[in-house]
Amino acid sequence: MSDRPSLSYLADLGTKLALPKIKESLQKLSTGKLSGGFLQALSNNLNARSESWRAASKNIRQAIEALETAENALNEIAALSTRLEELGALYNNNSLLSTSDIASLNAETASITSTIDGIVSGTTYNGVNMLGTSKVTFNAGVTDNGGMQSLTTGTVSSVASTTEASNADTTGLALSNEVTLNLGEIAGGITSLTARENIAYAASAIMSSAASNATEVDIASETAIITKQMMLQKISASLIAQASLNENAKLNSLS
Incomplete structure (x- = not known):
């Protein structure tokens, strides 16, 4: 039985898992902000409280x-x-x-x-x-x-x-x-x-600081995620290459 289907499946799965994560982390790093309704709502609430305290100080x-x-x-x-x-x-x-x-x-x-x-x-x-x-x-x-x-x-x-x-x-x-x-x-x-x-x-x-921190990106964490997912992509590519080599070897043995 050929091991190409199983290797290809693993490679395809690795790529599908890695690419969205890489894209998401790159977006966070480019904007400097986290996405998500809850975090944004929290940030908005904290900003409103900050402005209320600012008005009180005036x-x-x-x-x-x-x-x-x-x-x-x-x-x-x-x-x-x-x-x-x-x-x-x-x-x-x-x-x-x-x-x-x-x-x-x-x-x-x-x-x-x-x-x-x-x-x-x-x-x-x-x-x-x-x-x-x-x-x-x-x-x-x-x-x-x-x-x-x-x-x-x-x-x-x-x-x-x-x-x-x-x-x-x-x-x-x-x-x-x-x-x-x-x-x-x-x-x-x-x-x-x-x-x-x-x-x-x-x-x-x-x-105000808490509102900003609620949606700020942890650069080190996001960079680590990108590195990890890129490694997963490389492994997926290696699996595809290995599957191709195995198939070629079997074809050569039959010829």
């Missing part, structure tokens, strides 16, 4: 900037409240003040308190008031799934009614205490948001 950055806007304004108010206390001390502790001196102290007091109220009403971020005579609060999105953090810049009492230096020290002290409390709340908010911002940036980067 929201957090805006919230930090809003708090910093309020913080800068409160620092200005703190300096003015200190000056009010000084004006009150000058009025209360100096019995040698002239009428013009008192008028000057009163004028500065009225100017400062009016300025403070103007700072409170005019401090905004993207058109939103950051300070007010009633407590100012706002929410910021801090996660990829809509998680919120409530923030406050506190309350700043109106002081424009204080127009005389005789009341400047008590007004300044009360205002200074309010500002100190508000600055503490803002500092806590900024610290918390900064930590959340770092988390959001890291999460976005991790998700």
